Amino acid sequence: MILFIAPNPHKVDKKEGFLQRVAVIDSLFLDEEKIYFDDINDVMERARLIRESDVIYVHSMYNANKILPCYEYFADKIITDLHGVVPEEEQYIDNNEMASVMGNTEEFVFKYGAMFVSVSNAMKEHFQSKYPYRRGRKWITLPIHSETIVDKSDTAKIDKSSKNKDTVIYAGGGQRWQNVDAMIEIANKTSKYEFIFLSHDKKAFLDLKNNDSTLLKSVSSQEVAKYYKKASMGFILRDDTIVNRVACPTKLIEYLENGVVPIVLSENIGDFNTLGYKYFKPEQLIEGTISAEDIKCNIENNYRVYNKFMKLADKGKSQLIKYRHFLASVDSGKRSSISVDAIYAYLKGVEDSNLLLRRNYQVEAQKIKIGEYAKMAEYYKAEYDNLAKRIDKIVILRKLIKKSNS
Numbered sequence: 001m002i003l004f005i006a007p008n009p010h011k012v013d014k015k016e017g018f019l020q021r022v023a024v025i026d027s028l029f030l031d032e033e034k035i036y037f038d039d040i041n042d043v044m045e046r047a048r049l050i051r052e053s054d055v056i057y058v059h060s061m062y063n064a065n066k067i068l069p070c071y072e073y074f075a076d077k078i079i080t081d082l083h084g085v086v087p088e089e090e091q092y093i094d095n096n097e098m099a100s101v102m103g104n105t106e107e108f109v110f111k112y113g114a115m116f117v118s119v120s121n122a123m124k125e126h127f128q129s130k131y132p133y134r135r136g137r138k139w140i141t142l143p144i145h146s147e148t149i150v151d152k153s154d155t156a157k158i159d160k161s162s163k164n165k166d167t168v169i170y171a172g173g174g175q176r177w178q179n180v181d182a183m184i185e186i187a188n189k190t191s192k193y194e195f196i197f198l199s200h201d202k203k204a205f206l207d208l209k210n211n212d213s214t215l216l217k218s219v220s221s222q223e224v225a226k227y228y229k230k231a232s233m234g235f236i237l238r239d240d241t242i243v244n245r246v247a248c249p250t251k252l253i254e255y256l257e258n259g260v261v262p263i264v265l266s267e268n269i270g271d272f273n274t275l276g277y278k279y280f281k282p283e284q285l286i287e288g289t290i291s292a293e294d295i296k297c298n299i300e301n302n303y304r305v306y307n308k309f310m311k312l313a314d315k316g317k318s319q320l321i322k323y324r325h326f327l328a329s330v331d332s333g334k335r336s337s338i339s340v341d342a343i344y345a346y347l348k349g350v351e352d353s354n355l356l357l358r359r360n361y362q363v364e365a366q367k368i369k370i371g372e373y374a375k376m377a378e379y380y381k382a383e384y385d386n387l388a389k390r391i392d393k394i395v396i397l398r399k400l401i402k403k404s405n406s
Contacts, residue, residue: 001032001033001034001035001049001053001054001055002033002035002053002054002055002056002324003035003049003050003055003057004022004025004026004034004036004037004057004059005037005057005058005064005066006022006036006037006038006057006059006060006063007019007022007036007038008036008038009022009023010023010026011036017250020250021059021081021083021119021144022059024144025057025059025081028320028321029321035049035053037049037063037066037067043344043348043351044340044344047340047341047343047344047346047347048343050070050074050343051338051343053077054077054327054328055077055078055079055324055327056070056074056078057078058081059081059083060082060083060084061082061083061087061102061105061106061109062086062102064080064105064109065101065102065105065350066350066351067347067350068108068350069349070343070346071108071111071113072112073338075112075113076114076327077327078113078114079115079116079320079323079324079327080109080113080115080116080117081116081117082117082118082119082123082127084119084123084243084246085126085242086102086105086106087099087100087102087103087106088241088242090102092177092241093176107131110127110134110137111134114136114137114138115137115139115140115323116138116139116140117140117141118139118141118142119141119142119144119246119247119248119270120143120246120247120248120270120271121141121271122245122246122270122271123246123248123270124141126242126246138323140316140319140320140323141312141316142313142319143248143253143270143271143309143312143313143316144313163229163230163231163259163295163299164194164230164231164232165232165290165292165295166192166193166194166232167193167195167231167233168187168193168194168196168232168233168235168263168285169196169197169227169228169230169231169233169234169260170183170195170196170198170234170235171198171199171228171234171251171254172198172199172251173199173200173201173204174201174203175201177238177243177244178237179237179239179265180205181207182237182265182282183235183237184205184207184208186285186286187208187214188207190286191213192288193213194213194214195214196215196217196227196231197214197215197217198217198218198219198224198227199216199218200218202218225258228254228258228259231260232260232295232299233261233262233263233280233285233290234251234255234260234262235262235263236249236252236255236263236264236269237264237265237282238264238265238269244266244268244269245266245268245269247269247270248270248271249269249270252269252270252272253306253309255302256277256302256305256306256309257303257306259299259302259303261278261279261280261295261298261299261302262277262279262280262302263279263280263281263282263285264279264280264281265282267279271309271312272305272309275305275308275309276304276305277301277302278297278298278302280298
């Protein structure tokens with residue numbers, strides 16, 4: 001039996017990248033008995049499942065935190081799927097307190113954990129460098145492309161004849177790290193190209209000029225393929241940070257698969273540079289120096305890179321299935337010496353600690369919100385005072401005009 005420390009992908013919306021990965025891992029073990037930690041509310045039952053399961057599969061450091069003390073006793077049957085570099089991600093969005101908490105979690109997991117799954121070799125190298133003191137860890141690199149977004153009407157790899165060399169696409173959210181402002185700036189001052197922005201977060205694109213060469217639209221994931229088929233280039237403007245250097249963005253995989261040449265700020269995204277992908281820089285777009293031949297060559301190159309990527313993914317899946325069967329045969333005296341009551345106590349301690357942490361964050365969030373409202377109130381008061389002064393001047397002016405006319 002496999003106990004997944006994660007939400008059940010069969011019970012929640014799988015659009016978000018984290019849950020897509022959970023769903024793909026789930027699909028590798030179709031004939032297994034699988035239980036999801038988040039489906040069980042009773043803490044004693046959770047403790048029993050931790051003790052009795054053959055494998056505990058933990059999705060990300062956030063979920064590792066839910067069973068953290070158990071790593072010391074059950075590391076030999078825990079597989080930790082890292083998903084990302086969580087402390088650095090929290091720092092990137094200025095959540096320094098959570099970064100500190102998750103940093104401590106990460107350190108504990110790497111102190112006791114024995115088996116890790118990373119989305120890229122770059123991620124594996126990052127953690128090996130960050131925590132060099134623990135030897136004997138096992139690693140699997142498993143990049144996952146959960147669901148191909150490609151026009152199924154294509155009979156060959158990519159129909160380059162359908163590509164418009166002057167069409168640039170972006171399909172995704174409006175989060176800060178997507179550098180939406182930079183995309184908008186390029187689109188607003190570059191008249192040579194047609195720009196297609198597909199996003200459910202339309203508020204992030206309010207500064208985009210509304211003209212015939214720019215399309216902003218919200219579409220289903222199934223419809224995205226139609227626009228990929230037309231576009232020859234696509235934005236993926238990630239900054240050169242550790243978060244991006246170890247990542248494996250689904251968007252980039254989709255671009256390579258669909259013959260969309262990436263436009264990048266930093267080329268160092270996951271393993272793609274090592275695999276030899278081709279890209280353009282924003283300045284090439286602005287200067288108009290990209291030729292149809294450049295696009296064609298890069299599309300062909302990137303399709304070969306995509307095939308390499310898929311082979312890496314298939315290899316990682318095979319290794320994970322093999323390792324799971326190995327774990328089923330492992331027994332540990334240290335593990336069997338821990339009672340269900342002891343595990344229950346560990347879980348209750350973590351649960352209480354996390355509850356207190358969440359309440360503290362809620363208080364801090366409310367403080368920030370109140371501060372923002374105070375700033376807004378101050379701004380509108382200043383606007384009102386200025387308006388009142390202008391009205392007073394108009395009243396005085398009208399009196400003077402009336403007096404002069406009489």
